Amino acid sequence: MIKNTLGIKPLASAITLALMLGGLSSCSSASLDTSASSNASSNSISQSEQSAQNVMAQDTNNPFFKPYDTFAGMPDFAKIKPEHYLPAFKAGIAEQKSEIQAIIDNPKAPTFANTIEAMEFSGKLTSKIARVFYNLTSADTNDELRAISKEVAPLLSAARDDIRLNDKLFQRVKTVYQQDKSGLTVAQQKLLEDTYKSFTRGGANLNDADKLKLRALNEELGKLSLAFGDNLLAETNAFELVIDNEQDLSGLPQDVINSAAQTAVKRGHPGKWVFTTHRPSITPFLTYADNRELREKIYKGYIERANNNNANDNKQILAKEAALRAERAQLLGYPSHAHYVLEERTAKTPENVYKLLDRVWPAALNQARAEVAQMQKLIDSEGGNFKLAAWDWWYYSDKIRVAKYSFNEQQTRPYFSLENTLKGVFYTANRLYGITVKERTDLPKYNDEVRTWEVYDKDGKLMAIFMGDYYVRDSKRGGAWNNSYRPQSHIEGVNTIPIVVNVLNYPRPTGDEPALLTFDEASTLFHEFGHALHTMLSDVEYASQAGTSVPRDYVEFPSQVMENWMTQPEVLSHFAKHYQTGEVIPQALVDKIRAASQFNQGFATVEYMAATKLDLDWHSLSDTTPKDAAKFEAESLSNMGLIEEIAPRYRSTYFSHIFAGGYSAGYYSYLWSDILGADAFEAFKENGIFDKATADAFKNNVLSQGGSDDPMLLYKRFRGKEAGIEPLLRSRGLLAK
Structure with missing residues (x-):
């Protein structure tokens, strides 16, 4: 099960946002250097500004060039056409160049307000366009959008590097960074810290020659990431x-x-x-x-997707990506790409991640071997004259589940219609946080299948717009994720409400039946709505710190917590009802679900951790020569001791999380977040699953704070202690009996 979200880190700039939403590398750019002489830069900026103004003045039909005339400022999808994106992006980039140049040319001494905040507020037009464009390239793409993406990517990449590699701008940021920070709020200090780091990590301290080299690396990485994703989509659909x-x-x-x-x-x-x-x-x-x-x-x-030695093969692409990432990391002063990435995560170093994996791996692998033995025994008892293979695992594990627990997931489908499960999600949010929803069928949508709700807080005030896109289609990438078309912010007394979207891939209704979900699929709905709550309950000043704008290994934590409510009897009795009879799911079936919840956890944990180790192995490389991808993967899996009956959840050629998304050296994040999630839910079990004080503490210290403070400090404020690993191991049945 894919549970993907995009946490947007500051630097302000919509350029960074566009790259993150586009699933590109953490740095990507073209080879344009605007940090030369101030005169040349100033002239270039002036021309860009005038060009942007001319474009917007002439193209009055482009919906990006004026406020959306829609309810709550939702994107006006009906008016947005493919031909609007490229001129809008170019105008947005030019506009932000002008804004940045105004910061540089400000004759007043650098301050937090005239430098850091001014950067935060720049690039609004590009952000507006990027949030629509990159959401659609994931959820409802087509050939036109894919072509535009290839053309836009280097423009955005160059603009991003133009900001990060501009020495005059960096010197202003550095001056503010070295000033006394006692007059700043915690959120302002965090914004300053993150902005400064974004420059140093983006190459601001490099010499001119190395800056040019970095630009070239970034540009090439951006192209490779796009090619990887296009190949995988083509292979999957073929x-x-x-x-x-x-x-x-x-x-x-x-x-x-x-x-x-x-x-x-x-x-x-x-x-x-x-x-x-x-x-x-x-x-x-x-x-x-x-x-x-x-x-x-x-x-x-x-x-074998994208591993068939055809036009869509990804082996050379991913090997080159890994090598170029290592080269870029070393250029920036890091031993490997993993060291570069993890510096900003709560894990801090790849060594810490490997240590965590090594604590869980032996127990999981032993459990998986025991599961193999069980299934082989069943095969033999049935007269099967073959050894269990990877393609047999789901089939025989389900047989054992049925035999051992008289349970298979198909029994749960009648009780988890999509409609009822949505009611369960909304019910849970209401009990915890006082949220209520009202569906609207007249609001803008990018696809006829999208559903939209107004979301109100406990005082009856509109707090968000929530969109749900639930059915599988060829124009949508696989998996499930949360994103936003607009983040929350609170500037000068004006609160901007977020526009949030959950995207999933459920089978459509068939015949007269509604869309029916398995227990696992329904759990994913709760998970993604956990991300949505993190986004909708955000209450921060700066948009770059809103909602899921947190480290990758923390962003999954609130959504992992949300899954727990689905299995609670009080919640199940409210929504898990037979779609034909209205009968509440029988307690006997609930008991079977619980009894079976730890079943097959060896497999589930091992296949995930194998992918995690594979990710870390690729990105801990210090060698900048591209590897033989097939050989490297085989050696990695052999070294970790993976049994042949299990393949990694994602093999290298279709591991889009790390080669076409934002999870490079970060796929471990789900396990890291699981530890926090399991430990956090202990507080609710101790005090009551709908205990108001506990829910308020979780909301006030976690959900509302986004990236405005150190995430582990926020966690400890909620929990009163650091998270322990035992609740996770216990929940998966991996503690020694």
Whole structure:
């Protein structure tokens, strides 16, 4: 299960935002140097400013050049066309150049207000465009948007480096950084610290030659990241398992069969059944299909994506990315890309992450081996003359689950319709934080399937707009994530409410049935709404510190906590009702869910941790020569002792989190956040799952604070102590009995 979100770190600039939203490398740029002479720079800026004004004055039909005339300032999706993006981006970049130059040319001595805050408030137009564009390239893309992305990326990258590598601007920032900070609030001190670091980490201390080299590295990395993502999308959409013999559907639930028939019609195979490597299709097939040969075929289709030595192969791309990241890190004074990345995370060093993994790995691997033995015993008892293989795991683990607990996830589907699960999410948020929602069908949307709600706080005041995009489609990348079209901020008495979106990939309704979710899929809905709450309950001054603008290894923590409420009897009884009869989910089935919750945790933990170790191995490299990707991966998996019955959750060629997203050297973040989440929920179990004081403490010290303070200090204020690892191990059944 992918649980992805984008935490946007300061530097102000919408340029950084655009790169993060676009899933590019942490630094990417083109080779344009504007930090030369002040006269040349000033003239260039002046021309850019005039050009931007001319463009906006002439193109009165471009919706980005004026305030949205919509409810709560939502993006006016109906009026935004592909041809609007490029001129708008160019105008936004020029406008911000002018804003930055005004900061540099300010004759007054540098202060927090005229330098740091002025930078924070710059780039609003580019931010406005980027939040629409990069959300859509993930959730509802097309060939036009992909082409524009390739053209825009180097422009944004160059603009970003133009800011970070501008020595005159850096000297102003440095002056403020060295001043007495006692008059600044905690949030202001954090903004100053982060802004200063963004310059030093962005190459501000490099000489001119090395700055040029950094720009070239950044530009190339940006291109490679885009190419990786495009190749993976093409490979994922290209694979299809076409079944024309009904006997080959043996074992599959009827709703899965119905969905495959719909996919077949959509893909031009009427009268047949089509399964794809999208999770809602492949997971039930691997779990229930009796045909072992077909399970092997679709499994290999999944794990060999972008690894087929064709036009979409990613091996050379990712190997070059890893090498260039190592080269860039060393240019900036770090031993490896992992050291560079983790300096800003709560983990601090790759050594700390490896130590954490080494505490969990042995117990998880031992449990996985025990699970293998159980399944092999079942295969042998059935007369199967074969050794358990990776494509057998879901199928036989489900058989054991049924035998051991009289439970499989298909039993839960009737009780978790999408509609009811949404009610459960909203009910939980209401009980915890007093939130209420009102659905609107008349608000702008980028796709007809999007749903929209007004969100009100406990005092009945509009606090956010929430959008939900729930069904799988070819124009949407896989997984599930939270993002925002506008962050919260509070400047000079004006509170800007956030516009938040959850994007998931559920199967569409079939026939007369509503969209029915498995227990695991419903849990993902709670998880992503945890991110949404983090975004919507934000109460900070600066937009760059709002909501999920926190370190990667902290951002998943609030959403991991939110998952816990779904399994609570009081919550289940409120929403987990049979879609036909209205019957509340039977307690006996709930007991089975709980009893089975620790089942297969060896597999789940090992496949995740294998991907985590693979990520760290790639990004702990100090060698700047591209590796043989296949050989490197094989050696990495061998060194960690991964058993052959389990593949990493993401192999290198389709590991988009790290090669086309923002999680390079950071995929461990889910486990790190799980530790915090499991420990935090202990407080609710101790005091009552809806205890007002505990909920208020969590909201006031965690959810509302975003990135305005040190995250571990915020956690300790809530919990009163550092997080322990035991609650996580206990929840997964990995503590020694």
